[in-house]
Amino acid sequence: MNYQPKPLDTTKIKLSNDIQELQEKLAENIHEIWALQRFQQGWTYGAERNDQKKEHPNLVPYNELTEEDKDYDRSTAMETLKTILSLGYTIRKNETK
Numbered sequence: 001m002n003y004q005p006k007p008l009d010t011t012k013i014k015l016s017n018d019i020q021e022l023q024e025k026l027a028e029n030i031h032e033i034w035a036l037q038r039f040q041q042g043w044t045y046g047a048e049r050n051d052q053k054k055e056h057p058n059l060v061p062y063n064e065l066t067e068e069d070k071d072y073d074r075s076t077a078m079e080t081l082k083t084i085l086s087l088g089y090t091i092r093k094n095e096t097k
Contacts, residue, residue: 010082019081019091026077027070028062035059 015023038059046055057067065073085090 013082027073
């Protein structure tokens with residue numbers, strides 16, 4: 001197999017402060033979705049990752065993750081936001097009164 005990933009080039013996309021604030025909320029939700037899927041697959045918390053026992057140390061609330069693990073989710077969120085914008089979509093917050 002000669003697979004070569006070719007993600008969209010989002011290097012020129014600049015995010016507004018409002019969108020940057022959204023990044024952390026998305027990162028937390030990405031973690032929540034991942035953890036829910038793992039729990040549904042029978043995984044549980046374990047101090048060390050063990051695929052045979054289905055144990056993972058990151059099956060904890062987002063605020064208990066290391067900064068390195070949070071950064072992985074933040075990067076996914078950031079690239080998702082940049083991809084949406086690079087495809088010509090807009091993101092805006094609905095203001096409720």
